[in-house]
Amino acid sequence: MHELSFNKATILVVGGAGFVGSNLVLKLLQKDSARVIIVDNLLSSDIANVPDDPRVDFRYGPITDDRILGALPENLDFVFHLSCYHGNQSSIADPLADHENNTLTSLKLFERLKEIKGLKKVVYAAAGCAVAEKTYDTARATNEDAPVSLYHDSPYSISKLIGELYGNFYWKHCGLPLVKARFQNVYGPREVLGAGRWRGTPHTVWRNVTPTFIWRALRQEALPLDNGGNASRDFIFVEDMARGLMCAAARGEPGGVYNLASGVETTIRELAEIINAETGNTTPVDLRPARDWDRSGRRFGSTEKSRDKIGFTAEVPIREGIARTVAWTRENRDMIERCIHQHDRFMAAL
Incomplete structure (x- = not known):
């Protein structure tokens, strides 16, 4: 397995x-x-x-902007396409915004990148949830060749699959060296509750389950468990995810797809218990009925192909990852609070 080589590379x-x-x-x-x-x-x-690094060139705006696309350098070595319209609930509330920021972003970016001939690899952030079996029975590890349903719980799931389909087209017909990296449930430092602009629902603030639970647990609040917390996910620490993306870029086969997963199934109730223990939160959990839109149940990702083909294995166990994320949240409490409170007037109007 050759070494990761990004030395002196120009990367988007x-x-x-x-x-x-x-x-x-x-x-x-x-x-x-x-x-x-x-x-x-x-x-x-x-x-x-x-x-804050002189090697970082920050360009503000959407990747769908023709001026931004046109100004991309022709000497790009690697591209990581990670932008999306964040969250299932936000996409349900505004499918057109999801299309603008999830589907159109992929199409316009791939159309531009097909013109850059020296590209070594383009890595697309795909979604493991879009191909996972919908079950509350015993979960089986989702393989990369799992069948894909035509019935989905959210526009977000649909648009992430469309991104894979466009990626396949541009690889097959234009030779774009695209690799699909299917995310599981990523958590860790730098996930900021409330970051960005209001997107129509409280999920602008209360995003993924892990940062929401940590924030509430630090405030000694009850953690809400939909359907008793019996759903399960594959939680992968963000630094492992970053390594996995780099492995996909360095070693992934163009046209290929790889799970970036821990391979460990953790129920939401178990997650709550780990977070409450780490934060010292003694408030009992809040048991709630299932969300009416969510039928995703229990799932976790297979790790065999990524281990064997691109040399990626997640290293950070969930208890260590949660401890590090709690510490980061404590250290960045003021910044997170600023981001949460910028939406107060919208939340009050609901």
Whole structure:
């Protein structure tokens, strides 16, 4: 397995001010990349996440902007396409905004990148949830060749699959060296509750389950468990995810798809118990009925192909990852609070 080689590379990270993107940028800078171009419209991210480094070239705006696309350099070595319209609930509330920021972003970016002939690899952030079996029975690890349903719970899931389909087209017909990296449930430092602009629902603030639970647990609040917390997910620490993306870029086969997963199934109730223990939260959990839109049930990702083909294995166990994320949240409490409170007037109007 050859070594990761990003030394002196010119790299584009679309969505590089976001949670995963900013962690990836930090890893790339450690690899002595010559230049990292970040394109981000800060729709669901905060400028504080952009590393202060002379090698970082931050370009504010959507990747669908023709001026931004036209100004991309012709000497790009690697591209990581991580931008999205964050969250299932936001996409349900506004499918057109999801199309603008999830589907059109992929199409316009791939159309531009097909003209750049020296590209070594383009990595697309795909969604493991879009192909996972919908079950509350015993979960089986989702393989990369799992069948894809035509019935989905959210526009977000649909648009992430469309991105894969467009990626397949541009690889097959234009030779774009595109690799699909299917995310599981990423968590960790730099995921900022409330970052970015109001997107129509409280999920603008209360995003993924892990940062929401940590924030509430630090405030000694009850953690809400939909359907008793019996759903399960594959939680992967963000630094592992950043390494996995780099493995996909360095070793992934163009046209290929790879799970970036821990391979460990954790119920939401178990997650709540770990977070409450780490934060010292003694408030009993809040048991609630199932969400009416969500039929995703239990799931986790298979890790065999990624281990064997691109040399990626997640290293950070969930208890260690949660401890590190709690520590980061404590250290950045003021910044997170600022981002949450910028939406107070919208929340009050609901």
